Amino acid sequence: MTASNATEKERGDDSTLYMGTSIRNFLYQWRFKALSLVKLLLMQRRILVFGYPVERLCTLQYSLVALIPTLLSSLQDAASPELQSWSHNRIKAESLKMSDRQSLLSFMGLPLSLFSKDSVFQPYCPLQQLDLMKCNSYLIGTTNRIFKQQREQKPDVIVDLQHFQLNFNDPALGNAVALTPADRSWMDQILTVIQETWNTNDPSQPALMQYEGSDDYLRARFEEYVLGFLSTAKFSEHQPARTAETPLDNSSAEAQYGAEAIRLFRGTSVFAEWDALTDGSLCDLIGCKHPCSGKVSAISDVTLRLSAGLHDLRIDESLAPTREAIGAALQAGGAGISKVASSWRSDLARFNQGWTTPKSLRSARNSTDMGKALSEDLPSTTEQPVVPPLQTTTDANSTDTDTPSTLQSTSAQGYSAVSYIGSFLSSKKRAWTAARQGRNENTQ
Numbered sequence: 001m002t003a004s005n006a007t008e009k010e011r012g013d014d015s016t017l018y019m020g021t022s023i024r025n026f027l028y029q030w031r032f033k034a035l036s037l038v039k040l041l042l043m044q045r046r047i048l049v050f051g052y053p054v055e056r057l058c059t060l061q062y063s064l065v066a067l068i069p070t071l072l073s074s075l076q077d078a079a080s081p082e083l084q085s086w087s088h089n090r091i092k093a094e095s096l097k098m099s100d101r102q103s104l105l106s107f108m109g110l111p112l113s114l115f116s117k118d119s120v121f122q123p124y125c126p127l128q129q130l131d132l133m134k135c136n137s138y139l140i141g142t143t144n145r146i147f148k149q150q151r152e153q154k155p156d157v158i159v160d161l162q163h164f165q166l167n168f169n170d171p172a173l174g175n176a177v178a179l180t181p182a183d184r185s186w187m188d189q190i191l192t193v194i195q196e197t198w199n200t201n202d203p204s205q206p207a208l209m210q211y212e213g214s215d216d217y218l219r220a221r222f223e224e225y226v227l228g229f230l231s232t233a234k235f236s237e238h239q240p241a242r243t244a245e246t247p248l249d250n251s252s253a254e255a256q257y258g259a260e261a262i263r264l265f266r267g268t269s270v271f272a273e274w275d276a277l278t279d280g281s282l283c284d285l286i287g288c289k290h291p292c293s294g295k296v297s298a299i300s301d302v303t304l305r306l307s308a309g310l311h312d313l314r315i316d317e318s319l320a321p322t323r324e325a326i327g328a329a330l331q332a333g334g335a336g337i338s339k340v341a342s343s344w345r346s347d348l349a350r351f352n353q354g355w356t357t358p359k360s361l362r363s364a365r366n367s368t369d370m371g372k373a374l375s376e377d378l379p380s381t382t383e384q385p386v387v388p389p390l391q392t393t394t395d396a397n398s399t400d401t402d403t404p405s406t407l408q409s410t411s412a413q414g415y416s417a418v419s420y421i422g423s424f425l426s427s428k429k430r431a432w433t434a435a436r437q438g439r440n441e442n443t444q
Contacts, residue, residue, distance in 0.1 A: 017072060017073055018066055018072070018215060018219075020059065020062060021059065021062045021063045021066045021072075021215070022059060022063055022203070022204050022215070023063050023066060023067065023215045023218045023219065024194055024203060024204055024205075024206075024213070024214075024215060024218065025059075025063075025203050025204065026059075026060060026063040026064065027190065027191065027194055027218065028191075028194055028195075028198070028203070029164060030164060031187070031191055032179055032183075032184060032187050033164070033166055034064075034067075034187075035179060035183055035186075035187050035225075036166060036177045036178070036179065037064055037159070037166070038064070038067055038068070038222065038225075038226075039176075039177040039258070039261050039265075040156070040157060040173075040177055041064060041065075041068065041114060041139065042068070042112075042114070042226075042229070042265055042270075043176075043177075043261070043264045043265050043268060044114060044119060044136070044137035044268045044269070044270055045137060045156040045157060045173070046133070046135075046136075046137055046138055046154075046155040046156040046157075047138065047139045047140070047155065047156065047157055047159065048133075048138075048140050048141075048142065048147055048148065048155035048157070048158050048159065049061055049139070049140065049141040049142070049158075049159040049161060050141075050142055050143070050145075050147065050148055050158055050159065050160060050161060051143070051159075051160065051161020051162050052143045052161070054124055054143060056161065057123070057124060057141045057142075057143065057161060058123040058124055058141060060141075060159075060161065061121075061123045061139060061141050062123065064139075065121070065139070066215075066219060067218075067219065067222040067226075068111070068112065068114070068222075068226060069105060069110050069111065069219075069222075069223045069226055069227070070105055070110050070111040071111045071112060071114060073111070074086065074111040074113075075115060075121060077113070077115060077116045077117075078115035078119075078120060078121035079120070079121075079122075080120065081117070081118045081119060081120050081132070081135045082117075083116070083117075084116050084117040086113070086116075087113035087116040087117070087273065088116075090113070090273075090277060091277075092276070092277050092278070092279070093106045093107045093109075093277075093279075095107075096285075107278075107279070107282070107285070108227060108230065108278065108282065108286065109230075109274045109277040109278040109282075112270050112274055113270055113273055113274075114137075114270055115139075116270075117269075118135050118136045118137070119135055119136060119137040119138060120132050120135050120138045120139075120140070121138070121139045121140075122138070122139075122140045122141065123141045124141050124142070124143075125140045125141060125142050125147070126144075127144055127146060130146070130147065130150075133147065133150060133153035133155070134153050140155075154169050155169065156168070156169060156170065156173055157169070157173065157174075175260070176258065176260040176261050176264055177258070177261055178258070179258075180255070180256055180257065180258050181256075182256035182257075182290045182292045182293060183256075183257075183258070183290075183292075185292045186225070186290070186291050186292035189292070190218065190221055193212060193213045193217075194213055194218075196213070197210070197212065197213030221291075224291055225291055227286050228253070228257070228286065228287070228288070228289055228290060228291060229257055229262075229265075230274070230282075230286075231282060231283050231286040231287065231288050232253040232254055232257055232262060232288045232289075232290075233262050233265050233266055233271065234275060234278065234282060234283055235253075235283045235288045236254050236262055236266070237266055237275065238280075251293075253288040253289050253290055253293065254288075256290035256292075256293055257290060
């Protein structure tokens with residue numbers, strides 16, 4: 001019997017329990033890292049989730065807890081590290097009814113007491129509860145950077161909500177929860193279903209509202225994975241220890257789940273308690289087999305590793321500021337080019353206007369400007385010659401066509417300017433001559 005055969009009754013009972021969780025969004029955003037987080041939770045590690053807003057912070061943690069079968073409904077002892085009432089009074093299941101899913105889960109020793117003695121779950125932890133980081137294991141969420149900067153009570157892993165990163169304080173732990181080829185292939189199948197049923201209008205529901213791709217479907221798939229993980233751990237616990245002469249078979253269930261992950265899980269208190277609550281025949285009921293066993297090839301695994309690596313780089317998000325800077329530079333450059341082109345058009349228009357203006361009008365403007373310049377620059381003398389004004393006759397009854405032509409006006413103004421210059425030079429010559437004669441008389 002697999003976890004995908006969950007009854008409609010169980011789904012109806014849990015309809016309100018899982019409100020507020022979004023497993024589809026969680027897996028869609030965290031992809032392969034989601035399975036690493038599940039392994040860390042099973043190993044009872046110190047997990048600190050940092051980020052904001054608070055709603056997103058808490059939703060991620062509840063969605064992660066919901067991936068462990070029946071754990072979300074069994075958090076009676078999760079609020080304080082001193083609590084152990086529920087897990088302490090558990091008894092071993094003596095019977096099994098295969099048609100009853102709850103009986104099967106009880107025979108499997110579920111739910112796991114991951115949050116019991118000296119372990120705590122606090123989706124949002126304020127600064128006043130900083131002492132909770134002294135626990136042996138926890139799942140804590142915070143928006144305060146002080147939690148990240150603790151030196152004595154360091155978390156094993158910091159989940160960066162903003163950059164979708166897992167920051168391990170011990171690289172060996174990161175290697176232990178790294179996905180195996182079978183894990184990557186299994187997660188790729190789930191992510192493919194999510195992407196094919198993705199609904200942009202409502203990401204929490206599949207596009208056609210079908211079972212495949214829904215949160216119930218995803219919880220069933222992870223239940224199948226966790227049951228196989230537990231069965232493999234129990235089987236390997238009762239096997240002889242391996243030696244250097246007996247290396248691990250890569251096709252075995254232990255290797256496919258991750259030998260180091262299985263070993264670390266077997267060293268936890270939750271495994272010791274779970275092992276005592278389960279029967280030895282459990283491995284016969286739930287086979288020690290990975291859900292994706294025998295479906296992995298070397299080429300497909302390399303492809304998945306490259307795909308996961310490229311996705312982790314988040315090239316689109318990293319290049320977004322660069323694209324904005326280039327766009328702003330191009331916009332500014334376009335404005336500058338437009339301004340220069342406009343200036344060129346104005347200069348060409350003026351140049352073209354100068355060539356199209358009649359020569360007589362240009363001569364009149366130039367002579368007028370020259371006369372004004374001479375009248376301003378020439379010094380005044382006592383014998384300033386009087387230049388007669390230009391005499392023009394106008395008739396009251398005349399029209400614009402009866403006025404003097406432009407050529408006559410320009411000639412008159414030029415003659416006036418030349419006469420003025422000649423009178424000025426004559427007066428200066430007389431003054432110089434008189435001054436010379438006066439010096440000669442004084443000498444004699």
